[in-house]
Amino acid sequence: xxxxxxxxxxxxxxxxxxxxxxxxxxxxxxxxxNKKILDLGVRYAPEFACLPFKVLLGSYLEAMERGAEVxxxxxxxxxxxxxxxxxxxxxILDSNGYKIEILVFDSVFRNPFQFIRKLNYLxxxxxxxxxxxxxxxxxxxxLQALDKLExxxxxxxxxxxxxxxxxxxxxxxxxxxxQSRNLGEIEEAEQQGxxxxxxxxxxxxxMIIRIGIVGEIYVLLEPAVNHEIEEILGNLGxxxxxxxxxxxxxxxxxxxxxxxxxxxxxxxxxxxxGGHAQEGIGHTIMYAQNGFDGVIQLAxxxxxxxxxxxxxxxxxTKDYGIPILTFFLxxxxxxxxxxxxxxxxxxxxxxxxxxxxxxxxxEKYARVFGN
Amino acid sequence: MEKTKIGIxxxxxxxxxxxxxxxxxxxxxxEVITSPPTTKEIIDLGVENALAEACxxxxxxxxxxxxxxxxxxxxxxxxxxxxxxxxxxxxxFLGLPDMIRSAIPNLSRLIDITIDLRKDPLTFHKAAVxxxxxxxxxxxxxxxxxxxxAHIHKDYMALLHKGVFxxxxxxxxxxxxxxxxxxxxxxxIENKGSKQTPLRLAxxxxxxxxxxxxxxxxxxxxxxxxxxxxxxxxxxxxxxxxKQRNKTVKRIFWTFSExxxxxxxxxxENSKDIDGIVHVTAFGCGPDFIVDKLMEIEAxxxxxxxxxxxxxxxxxxxxxGMMTRIEAFCExxxxxxxxxx
Numbered sequence: 027x028x029x030x031x032x033x034x035x036x037x038x039x040x041x042x043x044x045x046x047x048x049x050x051x052x053x054x055x056x057x058x059x060n061k062k063i064l065d066l067g068v069r070y071a072p073e074f075a076c077l078p079f080k081v082l083l084g085s086y087l088e089a090m091e092r093g094a095e096v097x098x099x100x101x102x103x104x105x106x107x108x109x110x111x112x113x114x115x116x117x118i119l120d121s122n123g124y125k126i127e128i129l130v131f132d133s134v135f136r137n138p139f140q141f142i143r144k145l146n147y148l149x150x151x152x153x154x155x156x157x158x159x160x161x162x163x164x165x166x167x168x169l170q171a172l173d174k175l176e177x178x179x180x181x182x183x184x185x186x187x188x189x190x191x192x193x194x195x196x197x198x199x200x201x202x203x204x205q206s207r208n209l210g211e212i213e214e215a216e217q218q219g220x221x222x223x224x225x226x227x228x229x230x231x232x233m234i235i236r237i238g239i240v241g242e243i244y245v246l247l248e249p250a251v252n253h254e255i256e257e258i259l260g261n262l263g264x265x266x267x268x269x270x271x272x273x274x275x276x277x278x279x280x281x282x283x284x285x286x287x288x289x290x291x292x293x294x295x296x297x298x299x300g301g302h303a304q305e306g307i308g309h310t311i312m313y314a315q316n317g318f319d320g321v322i323q324l325a326x327x328x329x330x331x332x333x334x335x336x337x338x339x340x341x342x343t344k345d346y347g348i349p350i351l352t353f354f355l356x357x358x359x360x361x362x363x364x365x366x367x368x369x370x371x372x373x374x375x376x377x378x379x380x381x382x383x384x385x386x387x388x389e390k391y392a393r394v395f396g397n
Numbered sequence: 398m399e400k401t402k403i404g405i406x407x408x409x410x411x412x413x414x415x416x417x418x419x420x421x422x423x424x425x426x427x428e429v430i431t432s433p434p435t436t437k438e439i440i441d442l443g444v445e446n447a448l449a450e451a452c453x454x455x456x457x458x459x460x461x462x463x464x465x466x467x468x469x470x471x472x473x474x475x476x477x478x479x480x481x482x483x484x485x486x487x488x489x490f491l492g493l494p495d496m497i498r499s500a501i502p503n504l505s506r507l508i509d510i511t512i513d514l515r516k517d518p519l520t521f522h523k524a525a526v527x528x529x530x531x532x533x534x535x536x537x538x539x540x541x542x543x544x545x546x547a548h549i550h551k552d553y554m555a556l557l558h559k560g561v562f563x564x565x566x567x568x569x570x571x572x573x574x575x576x577x578x579x580x581x582x583x584x585x586i587e588n589k590g591s592k593q594t595p596l597r598l599a600x601x602x603x604x605x606x607x608x609x610x611x612x613x614x615x616x617x618x619x620x621x622x623x624x625x626x627x628x629x630x631x632x633x634x635x636x637x638x639x640k641q642r643n644k645t646v647k648r649i650f651w652t653f654s655e656x657x658x659x660x661x662x663x664x665x666e667n668s669k670d671i672d673g674i675v676h677v678t679a680f681g682c683g684p685d686f687i688v689d690k691l692m693e694i695e696a697x698x699x700x701x702x703x704x705x706x707x708x709x710x711x712x713x714x715x716x717x718g719m720m721t722r723i724e725a726f727c728e729x730x731x732x733x734x735x736x737x738x
Contacts, residue, residue, distance in 0.1 A: 072690045074683070074686035075686045075690075101647075105485045105486070105487070105488050105651065109650065110647060110650070110687050113645065114687050118690065120694075294495060294499070295492055295495045296476065296494070296511070297476065297478065297491055297511065299491040300488045303492065327450065327681075328450070328682075328686075329683070330488040330489050330683040331492075333448055333451050333455075334488060334489060334492035334495065336450070337447070337451070337492075337496040337499055338492075339499075341498075
């Protein structure tokens with residue numbers, strides 16, 4: 027059986043590995059990015075490569091040690107450089123004498139024939155296209171259920187009486203979703219998971235601040251890379267809302283769709299510049315309008331779209347009075363340093379919430395941290 | 398009536414489009430003001446306002462804008478998305494007017510017209526008409542000015558392809574006795590008396606780092622002093638570069654990066670034409686890590702006859718350290734060449 031691996035992205039790992047197994051391959055499940063993976067990636071990746079590239083390269087190398095032969099990853103069409111990552115990783119691995127094939131799936135519309143050829147190559151079980159579509163629908167539903175649970179944990183964690191319990195219940199919920207065998211069971215697992223989370227004893231009187239998280243998709247979705255920022259914030263008494271989920275569905279249901287965020291972003295950034303720059307700006311403004319207390323921007327070091335966003339951020343703070351804290355993450359970022367900055371940020375937001383600042387000279391006082 | 402003053406910062410697109418832009422505005426009856434060549438003061442001004450994480454060309458651009466913003470009525474910072482209808486530019490170019498507007502206080506008015514040939518084949522004409530109308534001229538005048546500018550641009554590009562450096566070409570275009578002087582071709586005069594073997598190096602990199610002699614600490618001058626003939630990617634015939642289009646699976650997304658990598662591939666294939674390749678890159682440059690790695694792997698595995706070096710510059714680059722590396726590289730290449738001869 028062909029051994030296939032794929033990038034590790036948050037909690038979604040088991041979904042992709044099941045999909046790959048159903049297509050008739052042996053999945054080599056990627057490990058959660060750790061020190062060893064990062065070291066491997068840093069050794070072979072160029073210095074200015076962004077953290078996601080280093081992590082991915084490292085995890086491919088680690089999976090190769092366990093026998094992986096093929097990597098399945100997604101592509102892109104610029105101007106963000108992630109679209110070139112498959113090719114560059116392939117060349118780096120080739121030139122270092124590793125034998126692995128990186129299969130990049132670009133958008134179907136870019137080159138449909140190539141897409142189908144790659145799909146056929148991966149489809150060892152010779153499933154019909156209809157059953158592949160069914161499979162994708164099934165796993166998509168799982169992804170949605172997973173994202174829904176994760177959203178719920180963000181609400182429960184800051185209010186929970188017992189600090190570690192939310193994560194435990196969430197892990198149980200993930201297991202239920204993983205074990206479900208058909209769409210009905212997923213529905214049931216989802217409901218059960220949500221119920222279990224809501225039944226966690228909570229303190230309704232606690233003062234909760236609300237923080238939105240925007241930024242680059244990979245560092246946003248991979249807790250191992252962003253040092254579990256959502257958990258840290260939750261334990262500091264902040265309700266977190268993440269602007270991007272893998273299924274993209276949960277968020278659209280609360281605030282409105284992607285095009286709304288682009289609408290708000292346009293006066294600040296007139297065009298799509300790659301990555302999630304425009305969405306980041308739009309979501310920041312939407313958070314401000316929905317009464318959030320602060321926004322945190324997560325970005326990999328040398329990510330140019332996020333640099334553009336950060337340059338524009340002070341103007342949003344001035345116009346909407348929302349504090350923005352930016353983290354540029356790289357392989358040197360330490361958890362303790364991040365924790366300190368987050369504590370200071372949440373402290374400031376809490377103080378601000380307790381005593382609403384007086385309006386002086388017609389303009390709200392606000393500061394941008396992270397400069 | 399006093400002329401409207403248009404400011405064009407001496408950074409980024411200056412090295413490629415300045416003659417065209419200046420001609421356009423001058424035929425609309427405006428006065429064009431350019432910032433002086435980059436100095437320490439300009440970098441410091443830029444570092445104050447730009448983000449620490451941004452690459453040094455962005456900081457320099459911010460500095461140039463700071464330098465001229467109070468002297469002009471309008472700043473011309475277009476949003477250049479695609480000039481060839483296929484590839485775009487680095488994200489920082491696409492968000493440039495937005496970054497400037499957010500980061501620099503008390504800005505004079507910006508002309509931030511969008512130019513995107515991928516979406517609209519008439520984008521140049523439309524932009525020319527719109528800017529002319531905004532400045533109080535008729536559409537017809539705008540088109541005429543555009544026509545003139547396009548001519549100048551063609552002449553300018555022809556000069557670059559012949560081997561004139563942009564700074565010399567711009568000087569030749571707009572000096573007192575324009576049209577009469579001979580351009581200094583390539584600045585390279587073979588010194589018959591010297592005993593050194595002449596070298597021909599390709600200096601690849603984006604025009605705003607290769608031709609800004611402050612940021613690359615006088616690299617081109619120094620190479621000239623070491624009797625090295627320099628070839629840059631602007632000197633390459635586009636038709637020659639086009640032959641290298643199948644070297645990457647996906648077309649490289651960014652215009653300048655694509656030019657750099659194609660030039661490198663061209664010289665790797667025709668290694669007799671060149672003695673070595675130097676890649677000049679700015680610290681933290683996003684696209685360059687891909688371009689540089691592709692070149693490096695190509696040079697290492699398939700074309701080991703072509704020596705390759707990459708030089709990273711930033712606002713702290715010291716002259717001596719740079720000099721040592723260049724000297725060592727040239728020495729090595731020269732020794733290799735002499736041994737072969």
